[in-house]
Amino acid sequence: MASSLSSRSILNASKSRAAWARSSRFSTTATKNSALKERLAQLIPQQLERVKAVRAEHGAKSFGEVKVDQLYGGMRGLPALIWDGSVLDADEGIRFRGKTIPECQELLPKAPGGSEPLPEGLFWLLLTGEVPTQEQVAELSKDWAARAAIPSFVEELLDRCPPTLHPMSQFSLAVTALNHDSAFAKAYQDGISKKEYWGPTFEDSMDLIAKLPNIAGRIYRNVFGQGKLPAIDPSKDYSHNLATLLGFGDNEGFVELMRLYITIHSDHEGGNVSAHTGKLVGSALSDPFLAFGASLNGLAGPLHGLANQEVLLWLRKMQNKIGENASDEAVKEYVWSTLKGGQVVPGYGHAVLRKTDPRYTAQREFALKHLPDDPMFKLVGQIYNLVPGILLEAGKAKNPWPNVDAHSGVLLTYYGLTQMQFYTVLFGVSRAFGVAAQLIWDRALGAPLERPKSYSTAAIEKIFANK
Ligand SMILES: CC(=O)SCCNC(=O)CCNC(=O)[C@H](O)C(C)(C)COP(=O)(O)OP(=O)(O)OC[C@H]1O[C@@H](n2cnc3c(N)ncnc32)[C@H](O)[C@@H]1OP(=O)(O)O
Numbered sequence: 001m002a003s004s005l006s007s008r009s010i011l012n013a014s015k016s017r018a019a020w021a022r023s024s025r026f027s028t029t030a031t032k033n034s035a036l037k038e039r040l041a042q043l044i045p046q047q048l049e050r051v052k053a054v055r056a057e058h059g060a061k062s063f064g065e066v067k068v069d070q071l072y073g074g075m076r077g078l079p080a081l082i083w084d085g086s087v088l089d090a091d092e093g094i095r096f097r098g099k100t101i102p103e104c105q106e107l108l109p110k111a112p113g114g115s116e117p118l119p120e121g122l123f124w125l126l127l128t129g130e131v132p133t134q135e136q137v138a139e140l141s142k143d144w145a146a147r148a149a150i151p152s153f154v155e156e157l158l159d160r161c162p163p164t165l166h167p168m169s170q171f172s173l174a175v176t177a178l179n180h181d182s183a184f185a186k187a188y189q190d191g192i193s194k195k196e197y198w199g200p201t202f203e204d205s206m207d208l209i210a211k212l213p214n215i216a217g218r219i220y221r222n223v224f225g226q227g228k229l230p231a232i233d234p235s236k237d238y239s240h241n242l243a244t245l246l247g248f249g250d251n252e253g254f255v256e257l258m259r260l261y262i263t264i265h266s267d268h269e270g271g272n273v274s275a276h277t278g279k280l281v282g283s284a285l286s287d288p289f290l291a292f293g294a295s296l297n298g299l300a301g302p303l304h305g306l307a308n309q310e311v312l313l314w315l316r317k318m319q320n321k322i323g324e325n326a327s328d329e330a331v332k333e334y335v336w337s338t339l340k341g342g343q344v345v346p347g348y349g350h351a352v353l354r355k356t357d358p359r360y361t362a363q364r365e366f367a368l369k370h371l372p373d374d375p376m377f378k379l380v381g382q383i384y385n386l387v388p389g390i391l392l393e394a395g396k397a398k399n400p401w402p403n404v405d406a407h408s409g410v411l412l413t414y415y416g417l418t419q420m421q422f423y424t425v426l427f428g429v430s431r432a433f434g435v436a437a438q439l440i441w442d443r444a445l446g447a448p449l450e451r452p453k454s455y456s457t458a459a460i461e462k463i464f465a466n467k
């Protein structure tokens with residue numbers, strides 16, 4: 001009785017959802033059989049065979065020992081996940097499907113007149129391992145523009161948020177609410193076969209990425225009072241549209257920055273907080289909106305994506321305290337006072353990297369080209385010359401070098417996007433690319449529910465009592 005009641009209420013809910021969708025102005029007009037989806041459909045059987053072969057040959061082999069310290073120490077270095085889009089080397093930094101950032105900058109298609117890679121191409125690369133053609137990338141831009149509208153209830157939800165609610169909380173709320181129209185959730189309720197999971201996951205992922213500029217733009221304009229949101233232009237690329245929705249579409253430098261920014265922040269292998277959270281939540285067959293909403297809540301932490309906001313706050317506080325054009329001695333003293341106050345120097349250190357983050361270097365090169373004389377850029381350079389030495393002297397941080405977040409805020413500030421509380425939203429727009437690509441593959445390869453084993457301290461004491 002209870003189960004028939006609950007299935008009736010699920011049925012009613014899905015009927016009213018369908019009625020709502022018909023009545024709302026939301027509709028997906030995108031190409032359903034895109035070239036990207038067709039290419040994936042060709043690649044999936046090959047990858048299934050490849051994984052089967054790897055497991056048959058190596059499945060029973062050990063990957064090394066696990067130390068008790070790793071359980072207490074945030075699982076550093078623990079081999080625990082499969083993530084195909086990118087791999088992080090401690091010294092060299094990230095490679096997207098085997099390609100470094102400079103290689104991606106060289107090989108991926110560009111906008112006419114532009115010199116930074118289009119993130120559409122990066123998404124294609126993350127998903128297929130292949131560099132797309134200009135035409136394939138242009139089709140993706142059009143597809144995303146066609147899917148960009150957000151349901152009116154999500155617009156209302158955002159419009160009702162108090163401007164004091166952090167932009168990342170608003171972002172996560174809106175992305176989670178997109179689950180209302182999830183193709184995967186609907187297909188699951190309709191009894192889709194496991195073998196078909198990847199199809200609606202692909203559609204949801206494409207919708208997710210496509211709708212992020214409208215969500216980000218609406219949050220920005222609501223919170224910072226920047227006027228009415230313009231429409232998406234189907235003839236423009238994703239980054240150009242994002243820039244337009246934020247009010248910077250006429251600034252070609254900012255548009256180029258968005259292309260670079262979204263490309264380099266997209267993916268950082270699978271163990272970082274936002275990527276792993278998305279994969280974990282997706283493993284329960286929560287749809288991509290629920291999974292990526294969870295990713296965003298992780299990205300919103302100050303030790304992860306929020307560090308780009310923290311860097312700017314820290315720089316501003318420094319300037320208030322010691323003035324602009326401060327001497328090296330004054331900057332050093334300020335850095336030491338941060339450490340002595342028991343705080344971290346934001347933008348420095350990393351859980352895996354042991355050298356300067358190549359994403360930092362890519363942004364520095366962008367700055368050298370577009371804003372070489374900017375005083376904040378010069379301050380970032382001054383800090384780069386001083387902080388690693390101080391962190392080494394302090395003796396705790398395993399990596400004294402800057403990460404991606406040490407540089408991004410200064411570039412945004414230069415172009416007039418000065419509201420630092422918004423910075424992590426842009427990181428989130430980009431991170432959707434990497435998380436979505438892996439969610440699609442996880443469903444295509446039948447990745448199981450994640451459920452590692454945990455231990456209590458008492459259990460560890462007992463295990464090693466007589467050893
Ligand atoms: C996109 C990204 O997520 S990139 C990272 C963004 N985050 C930041 O920039 C925040 C500043 N950096 C940090 O807090 C750290 O370096 C993290 C969180 C990124 C990495 O953490 P871990 O892997 O634990 O670093 P590590 O093993 O080097 O930490 C050892 C000690 O050095 C400290 N440490 C590490 N980096 C810093 C730093 N930038 N400033 C001060 N202390 C630091 C740690 O807090 C830790 O102290 P504890 O022993 O008192 O707990």
Ligand SMILES: O=C([O-])CC(=O)C(=O)O
Nearest residue numbers: 267268271272273351352
């Ligand atoms: O790799 C990490 O742990 C953090 C990071 O730089 C990212 O997620 O971009």
